[in-house]
Amino acid sequence: MHVPDGFLDAPTSIATAAAAATAIGLALRGARRELDERVAPLAGLVATFVFATQMINFPVAGGTSGHLMGGALAAVLVGPYTGILCLTVVLGVQAMLFADGGITALGTNVVLMGVVTVVVGYAVARAVQLVLPRRLPMVAVAAALGAIASVLASAAVFVGLYSAGGAVPIPLDTLLTAMLGVHTLIGVGEAVITFLVVASIVSVRPDLVHLARPVLVTRELETRLVAA
Amino acid sequence: MSARSTRAVSTPAVSTRTVSTRTVSTRTVLVVGLLVALVVAGVLSSYASGSPDGLNRVALDLGFADAERASAAGDGPLAGYEVAGADPRWSGGLAGVLGCLMVLACSSLFHLLRRSPRAVATQGD
Numbered sequence: 001m002h003v004p005d006g007f008l009d010a011p012t013s014i015a016t017a018a019a020a021a022t023a024i025g026l027a028l029r030g031a032r033r034e035l036d037e038r039v040a041p042l043a044g045l046v047a048t049f050v051f052a053t054q055m056i057n058f059p060v061a062g063g064t065s066g067h068l069m070g071g072a073l074a075a076v077l078v079g080p081y082t083g084i085l086c087l088t089v090v091l092g093v094q095a096m097l098f099a100d101g102g103i104t105a106l107g108t109n110v111v112l113m114g115v116v117t118v119v120v121g122y123a124v125a126r127a128v129q130l131v132l133p134r135r136l137p138m139v140a141v142a143a144a145l146g147a148i149a150s151v152l153a154s155a156a157v158f159v160g161l162y163s164a165g166g167a168v169p170i171p172l173d174t175l176l177t178a179m180l181g182v183h184t185l186i187g188v189g190e191a192v193i194t195f196l197v198v199a200s201i202v203s204v205r206p207d208l209v210h211l212a213r214p215v216l217v218t219r220e221l222e223t224r225l226v227a228a
Numbered sequence: 229m230s231a232r233s234t235r236a237v238s239t240p241a242v243s244t245r246t247v248s249t250r251t252v253s254t255r256t257v258l259v260v261g262l263l264v265a266l267v268v269a270g271v272l273s274s275y276a277s278g279s280p281d282g283l284n285r286v287a288l289d290l291g292f293a294d295a296e297r298a299s300a301a302g303d304g305p306l307a308g309y310e311v312a313g314a315d316p317r318w319s320g321g322l323a324g325v326l327g328c329l330m331v332l333a334c335s336s337l338f339h340l341l342r343r344s345p346r347a348v349a350t351q352g353d
Contacts, residue, residue: 001281001282001283002281002283003283004296004297004299005296005297005298005299005300006295006296006297007287007292007295007296028341031338031341032341032342035338035341035342036342037342038254039338039342040338040339040341040342041254041258041338041339042254042257042258043335043338044331044332044335044336044338044339045257045258045261045262045265047331047332047334047335048261048262048265048328048331048332048335049261049264049265049268051265051269051327051328051331052264052265052266052268052269052273052324052327052328053265053268055268055269055272055273055276055309055324055327056268056272056273056275056276057276057277057278057279057281058276058277059277059279060282062285063279063280063285064279064280064281064282064285065276065277065278065279065280065281065282066281066282067276067281082338085337085338085341086335089331089334089335089337090331092334093327093330093331093334094327095299095301096301096304097301097304097306097307097327097330098301098304098306098307098308098309098323098327099298099299099301099302099304099307099308100308100309101299102297102299103299103300103301155282158283166292167292167295168291168292168294168295170290170291170292174290175286175290178286178289178290179282179283179286182282182285182286183282185282186281186282201257204252204257205252205254205257208254208257
């Protein structure tokens with residue numbers, strides 16, 4: 001999904017850079033509430049893990065590949081504000097050091113993979129969590145559904161940006177169908193990886209998982225009620 | 229063992245179960261997670277699919293792939309996840325490990341942002 005230089009025109013790239021900068025500013029403020037002694041090192045690990053996992057392109061249909069975006073995963077593990085910062089660090093290192101994603105497209109990539117995936121992934125995971133039973137194993141299920149939604153949202157937002165400032169005119173519905181089609185398959189991969197990672201950490205240390213905290217609070221209250 | 233002795237330990241067993249979620253230390257989670265990341269970036273990355281990704285596939289199919297311009301960072305020593313001058317067998321994995329360390333270094337940002345220990349203490353744990 002890393003957008004290279006040249007796909008989007010200058011005005012669109014400037015607009016996405018401004019949007020990315022605004023989102024990072026808000027995230028820097030919001031992350032102070034999420035980060036404590038315990039979460040801060042975990043956030044570094046999440047960023048490193050997302051970087052590493054993004055190197056693994058898995059094959060999807062027809063000579064096409066995809067990799068984890070990681071926005072939903074990061075948001076579920078360390079919180080949405082910190083998640084935006086994790087993905088921003090990853091995307092910045094990729095663009096500057098590895099020429100993965102363009103430099104002028106960095107704002108676009110932060111918006112698509114650092115903000116849209118985090119916000120949509122987290123919102124969907126929270127919404128699913130409200131519907132499902134309040135039990136720890138459900139945290140990874142909610143995260144997985146957030147993950148697939150996050151990839152589709154990111155693909156759809158790219159289509160929106162391309163329609164505003166794409167290099168070559170392409171019929172919007174053709175582009176949308178193509179992007180959503182291939183990213184549905186990639187989204188399934190995203191959901192599987194997100195489920196496995198979240199389920200692993202929830203099974204050993206649920207207290208370290210941001211999205212598991214509401215469940216843990218409920219469980220503690222229930223335990224006290226029974227004891228009394 | 230008789231049923232009575234089983235019942236005798238059942239009360240502590242409940243509290244042990246609550247504690248058991250903390251038997252794996254945060255340090256262990258961090259170290260294991262970091263090792264997994266390094267193995268993924270350093271070793272497994274060489275088995276990654278070389279096919280174009282979703283966006284590049286769509287760009288090729290719909291005819292806007294040629295609009296791509298080379299990145300200004302394209303001449304850097306790690307561009308394209310290859311270490312310039314390194315043996316091709318190790319180049320990709322080494323680039324991945326260096327990238328992990330770079331991301332980890334940048335993540336010191338999170339320590340600067342974190343709440344002060346005093347603020348955490350007043351909030352309670």
